[in-house]
Amino acid sequence: MSEFKYEVLHECKQTGARIGRLTTPHGVIETPVFMPVGTMASVKSLSPEELVETGSQIILGNTYHLYLRPGSDIIEKAGGLHKFMNWDKPILTDSGGFQIFSLSSMRKITDEGAMFNSFLDGSKHFISPEKSMDIQRQLGSDIVMAFDECTASGTDYEKSREALERTLRWLDRCSKVDFKGKQMLFPIVQGNMFADLRLESLKRTIPYAKCGLAIGGLSVGEPKPVMYEMLDILKPHYPKDMPRYLMGVGSADCIVEGVVRGIDMFDCVLPTRVARNGTAMTFKGDITIRNAQFKDDFTPVEEGCDCYCCKNYSRAYIRHLINTDEIFGGRLLSIHNIHFLHRLVGQIKDAIRNDRLLDYRNEFFKNYEFRREQDKCLSEI
RNA sequence: GGGAAGAUUCCCGAGUGGCUAAAGGGAGCAGACUGUAAAUCUGCCAGCUUCGCUUUCGGUGGUUCGAAUCCACCUCUUCCCA
Helix, strand or coil, rough: CCCCEEEEEEEECCCCEEEEEEEEEEEEECCEEEEEECCCCCCCCHHHHHHHCCCCCCCEEEEEHHHHHHCHHHHHHHHHHHHHHCCCCCEEECCCCCHHCHHHEEEEECCEEEEEEECCCCCEEEEEEHHHHHHHHHHHHCEEEEECCCCCCCCCCCHHHHHHHHHHHHHHCCCCCCCCCCEECCEEECCCCCCCCCHHHHHHHHHHCCCEEEEEEEEEECCCHHHHHHHHHHHHHHHCCCCCECCCCCCHHHHHHHHHHHHHHHECCHHHHHHHHEEEEECCEEEEEECHCCCCCCCCCCCCCCHHHHCCHHHHHHHHHHHHHHHHHHCCCCCCCHHHHHHHHHHHHHHHCCHHHHHHHHHHHCCCCCCHHHHCCCCCC
């Protein structure tokens, strides 16, 4: 008996974007949702209590990294990832598929699986779909991602097709595992930047999707309009009764554009990574708090933000912390950035509820300043 | 009073006749970051009218085709002995 279900509560009349409820063994997730990434069983620098305070409902963990350290058997012995890291809300684990992409210089893929040289000590490790499922079973995550092959932007048609076919063959093997209703497998759509491959991948992936599916292989270096185009192509063909998860996205603008295009779930390292590097995400765009112009700016990071960071600290103070390599600076900006994305999603939900997401989108981009010219290209809806 | 060492571009610190506007580090400034090998990485960092020119290595004056580098004196700093 599965403990999972997804209900659509409202569909925006302007865009078809939905408000929904995804029920998992560790609680209910309201969608659309942004999921902070905690690769190593920790959303870098934040405690679970702080995460909850920012409004986080679910976080990510990573199969490959946790398998290498401390070892998935240790986590199983601890009673699972939730208990190990003191997080009792839902967890989604990535399969290690993304590491095939990001650690491409030290792996070898065959149909059987992927052979990695550990970045820790160079030792060889083999991850197959079965192995990935087994590790994720040990971790005990609520949502288990299929082991897929993610390709980089610029990969040619033939290679993209091969990766797509392999991802489907691997998916079939992943789907053989019985998680006894305690964990839910999300299959992943691939196809790089080729419309026909994307559509074919979706069509052949849907039969495996029971309570959610993911779009992978986007935001891998392609221009944003290309990503939006891929999402536009897929939009009419999703099953209605499950959430769609756009993997690895993102920035505020991509989240707005994503929801408009039918996406319900997002995850990204951006808010936490960028925070540690001295950048704040705001409704007016990214602000490099590290810059000299803020040295005597005693206003909060974002006026009107009710996060712990903005309620108590100034830009000048955070700039000082960042510039003196004080960990607290990165923590404060991480808290703000994650809270900001949750707040953004909250506004998006209000707009869906009022059937005015398209209007909201236009209002959002009126205030949002892009740093780079090439990101300004708003595509047609 | 005697002896020793030394003064280098914001700081520390290489450099001991041309390849030196001067290594390296730090600081400073800026940029990047999208299923995290990232509290990381990259660029700039004497000035200018920037494919070239001008001013720089404590000061002054020499030697030399050419000096941060050699010589003389001066100023200052540190250390040791009285």
